[in-house]
Amino acid sequence: MTAFRPGRRAALALAAALPLPALAQAFPDRPLRLVIPWPPGGTNDIVGRLIAEGMGQRLGQSVVIENRGGAGGALGAEVVAKATPDGYTLLLGGSGSLTINQLVRRRLPYDPATAFAPIGMVGSGANVIIVHPSVQATTLRELQAVAKAANPPLNYASPGVGSTGHAAGALITQVLGVEMEHVPYRGTGPAMNDVVAGRIQVFTNALAPMQPQIQAGTVRALAIAGPRRNAAIPNLPTTGEAGFPDIQAATWYAILTTGGTPPDRVQRLFEALTGAINDPGIRGRLEAGGLDVEPSESPAAFARFVAEDAARWAPVVQRAGVSVE
Template sequence: MIDQRRRVLTLGAMALPLATAMFPVRAADKFPSRPIRIIVPLAPGGSADTVCRLLGNGLTKILGQPVIVENRPGAGGLTGLSEVARSAPDGYTLGYSLAGALTVAPHIARKMPYDPFKDLVPVSQVIGVPEIIVVNPRTGIKTLGELVSYAKANPGKLNFGSAGNATIPHLAGELFKRVAGVEMVHVPYRGSGPALNDLLAGQVQVMVSGITLVRSHIEAGRLTGLAVAGPRRVDQLPNLPTTAEAGVPAMQVSNWHGLVAPAGLPPALLDGLHHGIAKAMALPEVKDRIDSEGAEIVASSSAEFGAFLKKESDKWGGLVKELGIQWD
């Protein structure tokens, strides 16, 4: 995983001279000439807010203008991103989002205030957050195979917690039920924190959660990690197998963060922002912090992020339609 991240960051850094050449001289001279605003459509203090502020500090150094992070929570991220969609496509207003508001909400919201594929343009997937399948140690379950076997033998006796209906942890749990052929009861909470607290207390037994939330509890023995729901192991928990290694290869989930802009952003500005992001994420103070949390730096291009968004939207859209999942 480290080699891949280094390769992505190295390629991003090597591309910077090319990015400068791609900018028309007039655009490069003028942008940015004033502060850039990044809207986080979530409350302060969460993982998206934290990483966005790290990115903002890095971009301030790279671009030479202040990057201001503003929190606009509400309606599962729709409030903040609708403000981004209504903004001028000049590169000075951007949106920083988790997966839900871009790839899940369009399939479950009664009325969307924006179309993520028409009113917004992808700038870059910033990071990926590996999801970990964890259980309370009092279950006695120590492997993913044991979880599947127990759940099959005891349908409906295990509860899995999530951050709320239609959140990625909820959909990840439903995906696991489907691909593993098991039955568990979903218990939604208002946020990952309360769900984690009840998992630690044994009120729920299972959870699919980002590594940044559960890693310390796994290391301390308060939770048992069963598998990484991704294509490779993570360096911070090297003994934890992937779901493929553990016998459930179709269980693949990542709760990623990405940057978007209003539709109509000129290609030169889009390319310049992407390469600025790649260089900002390669700064030691940013990269080391992201690595320490167990997240993966991606810094993909607009085209790569756009293709990824389409794939994610198709996956989650099919699942929520099949299961009839709705927002509270």
């Protein structure tokens, strides 16, 4: 029979004296990664890097950014959906990569209902409708007239097929009763570059990546597609004020992790996220970019929001005829 050594007895006694949580490995005990399902340069990238910095400080670990663009955000989302469900892989999700994608794509490489564990909302911002200065329009009503007379048709950009920008652009053409050609890009940054260069006439997206170009006069803002004006650009009228209240399109941003992640880890991540977006410095930078900061009350509350958002967009997407094989 094996001798029971005193050192072993002491170790067992110490373990018995410790509470159960102390025996479990602390989370997180290594760096995390945040997958941003869009290329660098757009609002998703701006928001994601701010949140990664803030969460990392509160988790005591670095949060490494991984840009994985393509398929309207589905490629990056797939990375998170198929990761180990341990809370170390996060997703910067949004209205495009989550809500719109599942409505317009017939096939996704994951089940949106179970692939992700919702953590919490960061915020949202109504989309701004802009045109290149060569377009002879300063209002939506004038854009409608120009688009009706255009031959060939005007074109509009989106950050990708199945993105919020894609659905919003289709909605604009529907409400204005005009024909415009959709030109998809692999993210906001590349699309914005072509708008500035004059290769694209119309674009609608969140304010942050557009704001410097609007201020510089290289693009012209016509309206904001929300119920109220934005404090970051207060002179810009809403689509309702411009006479088209049915054009409503907002982009929201949130953090999720892999479905099946233990609830205690989801809660830990939620607390870090909430602390980050309530930090005055981070909150101020988000708001300066045109975002309405809207922290969730809980992961469960955020999950309900996602379901309600899908129900709201479904008839819009159907009417606009946006579909991807």
